Amino acid sequence: AQSVAQPEDQVNVAEGNPLTVKCTYSVSGNPYLFWYVQYPNRGLQFLLKYITGDNLVKGSYGFEAEFNKSQTSFHLKKPSALVSDSALYFCAVRDRGGATNKLIFGTGTLLAVQP
């Protein structure tokens, strides 16, 4: 069965500092990996995805993530945090060899950027 773990419920960072939101995954085959962001009372917005190719993926709003197969991780990063980055972030995985198209989400990490 596929699963996603986001070990941190909340990450606090000062504006201008680099940020990392952690994600590890478990699938039986090779994964499709995604990051989404959610603002209060809103749906999810797509940030970036890893399908194949370069392990470093660049996405929206200056975010990037690195696929690490040996560590089964897909951590989200940004070199310089903004207060407006404060939101709930979800990592998600889909087994590319799986029989369904289901996307499984992690529990979410609340990012709080202090001015």
Added chain:
Amino acid sequence: GAVVSQHPSRVICKSGTSVKIECRSLDFQATTMFWYRQFPKQSLMLMATSNEGSKATYEQGVEKDKFLINHASLTLSTLTVTSAHPEDSSFYICSARSGGAGELFFGEGSRLTVL
């Protein structure tokens, strides 16, 4: 990116009544749509996979007769919460994929409050 529209964004109803939530893909066709439920400060729980022209596939523990899903066209899926009770109060989010390996696009969510 592709646009998914969800309506209504907020609905308040009395216990025992039924509520219908619509999910539309505005600029692409979606043979498959997904319905999620999100409790406060929690992750998204996949409720069911909506398949155009056929029956929905429900996740374990989700009552089919309680949460009726209809995917009548390639751009519209509906979720009807029948005989709603206060414990059905939640944030319901739909999503759709525009391509085979692509990311999901999400609606803005529907906040259901059952009095």
